[in-house]
Amino acid sequence: MRHSQLRAFHHVAALGGFSRAAEAMFLTQPAISEQVRKLEQAHDVLLFYRERKRVRLTETGEHLFLLTKQLFEVEQRIADYMSETRAAIEGELRIVADSAHHVVNLLTQFRQRYPNVTVSLRSGNTEEILHELRSYNAEIGVIGDAPSTPDVEMLDLGATPITAFAAIGLLVNPAAGLTLAEAAEFPLILREAGSKTRASLEEEAAKQGITLKPAIVAEGREAVREMVASGAGIGFVSLAEFGHDPRLVQIPLNGVDIAMRETIVHLRQRREVRVIRAFMEFARADHPAEV
Structure with a gap:
């Protein structure tokens, strides 16, 4: 298994197609297709359903995609660590909230402090929010009550x-x-x-x-x-x-x-992701009593 094969697979899965992946990686579509084919062939698995010009992840592909999200996030964290520790924080902070009301002021302050961070905010209920966090489709969740699960860290908002x-x-x-x-x-x-x-x-x-x-x-x-x-x-x-x-x-x-309690949550294993750590520092400053 080669790193280049995993990167090709990850980009196709993330962008929804071989052509888009090729554009993002500055490679040709045949080169991307060959990398994914070799990955599938080497491990005797099918990672995508090819449907005309569309691709869809198989169940095996879904599981691998979650793992590659984790892999390349750790890779980015290593790059951040090896670069200047006080370099400007940038990237994307994806928040899923049952109500945006609880974080609007916090987000305004956060954006003023870190203008290079792109923030996206969408709504969801508790089950959807926890699913998105665990699927690495969001960094921060805002939910009604603190979940009794060990894989998330929480901050009580009252x-x-x-x-x-x-x-x-x-x-x-x-x-x-x-x-x-x-x-x-x-x-x-x-x-x-x-x-x-x-x-x-x-x-x-x-x-x-x-x-x-x-x-x-x-x-x-x-x-x-x-x-x-x-x-x-x-x-x-x-x-x-x-x-x-x-x-x-x-x-x-x-x-x-x-x-109804409101709680900010994030995956415990992602606590050192720079954008998550920075956001939580802001949140704790406003709500120092952490659950």
Whole structure:
């Protein structure tokens, strides 16, 4: 197995095709194809399904791709270590968050300090976030509760209660609040399975002998917000994330004590990746009590 073969495979997998890999590596497409073919032939495996002009990873290819992500990240860390220790930090910081609200200010400060770092931010629920971290498709996650798993390091951002909310005019007196039993009589707009907010609500409802049956299941917090704003029913969110929307009104939940924690997480084995280490230093400065 040669390093050049692994690099060729990695670029094809990362970029989704032999032509793109060839352009990125400043090589010809036949040269890239030959490197991958030799890798497959030497180990008697199929790494890609070739479908006309498209390629798709096989199961073996998926596993190898995860390993090459780790390999070339360690290679970059070695290069960083061997270069000037105080060289400017650059690269990409990919963040997947269940709510961007908790890291917006932090990201602004981070970008001011490290302008050469490109930051991407996308949304996901807890299960999706942990999957993306473990697949090396993200460096940082922001999730509802700290997962009980040894492969991630965590920083607690604090907790806020869960509140209900609805479109203005749906309730006569929203400030009086609702019990879970009363809320369950309305059409409920709930997050997808895997959402920590939904799981916490359903757990509390079960304790009270109540079934929360969704009228609509919406993918993501913004989708829930838009459905609720249309007057379709009642939604739920942590108080810190409710924000200000003139279409919506907050509804306190009576007889319910549910708090949603927010936690920054990253893979423990990637703690020395420079961009992760730099971001976590900023985060700990704002939230010194680490879990």
